[in-house]
Amino acid sequence: MTTPQVLRVLLNKFKIENSPDDFALYLVHASGERVKLKRTDFPLVLRVMQGPCEQVCKVFLMEEDLGEEVTYDVAQYIKFEMPVLQSFITKLKEEEDREVQKLRRRYNYLRCIIEKQLRGLPEKCI
Secondary structure (H helix, E strand, O other): OOHHHHHHHHHHHOOOOOOHHHEEEEEEEOOOOEEEOOOOOOHHHHHHHOOOOOOOEEEEEEEOOOOOOEOHHHHHHHOOOHHHHHHHHHHHHHHHHHHHHHHHHHHHHHHHHHHHHHHHOOHHHO
């Protein structure tokens, strides 16, 4: 069954009268990663492919406009406490500052080379 077919069956089973277009199916992993299923996907097959443990991955029915996809990269940080997240931000800021300094040094070096080359050219070429 495709995603729209599964949606209709679930809505009928629980006697929900809203349109199936108001809902979407999501695969939600234990990590917090949330992936919206496409209309062409086969939700039951996708769930079986995740393995027998229901804790690894579940299929959720959510309102279309409420669910947003959460990638694995983001999901892995959701469970951290604020102090840990703040330390991540601090480390990333330090790394960003180092990269900016490296780019500035490189820019200044290349500017000096260009200026030297320009000084060496005859006046009419400039």
